[in-house]
Amino acid sequence: MTVYDTNRVYTLYLSHTWNDRGTGGELLRMLQSVDSFRFRPASLDRQTSEAADDRILYEAIRGKIRYADVILILCGVYAEYNRWVNKELILAKNELNKPVIGVQPFPAEKPPFIVKQHADRIVQLHPLDIIKAVMELGQG
Template sequence: MDAKQLTYKLYISRSWNHSFAFNELDNLFHSINQSSGGENDCFSFQLAPSPEYKGRRRYELIREKMRECDAVIVLCGVYNSYSDWISKEIVASKHELNKPIIAIRLYKERTISPMIKKHADRIVELNADQILDAISEFIDRS
């Protein structure tokens, strides 16, 4: 990890609300934090706001949570129930806050959301090395 920053701050998209997917991601980041020697966590997280918010308020909460983050982590798959949510996350991250989007493809996932394909700065597998490379590439540039 670069000496400039001890902890990468990541915004975790609402698309990770599928518990099996979030548990996989959480376990992966936990193991990365453990392997860093345990003195400092490599990652801290801002989880997307509660789904109870709608419209403009939802967008404002998303933007507020993203503001201090270094990158946005989204799932690659097509999740119709989250399309409005992900659209708001993309607008906030790309058009207002200039945050990189790192899309993660789960095992054997073949379908990638066209919206994610168009806006993601990098698409990687659920693999610690690939995720770390993508995060450090975009964060160390800034």
């Protein structure tokens, strides 16, 4: 049985990939169902995420990732969101040295190469798997 540090509040940057078909809300509900895990979600608002200017988008993502303990990226929808995902991964790994957790919604599906290449860990879409990875990787 895993014991959680109930005093710690983790800041989780939710990649723009979580905007796909309400999966972000599903993720938040799953994580909130674990009483002893406390977190604060961080993600771009819709208006900022739709910014036409790539530099504005890049700076907005940087501002959110800077304060995150870990980045959660949904595997399997990369092609639809590559404009954001590339920026998120570059910022997380190359500039801000933040851990990236790829979350695999379907076990049989392979994660996109770019996510597999940059993720510190890939886990299944299950709250305890995600929380364990967050706690192990978000210690920085």
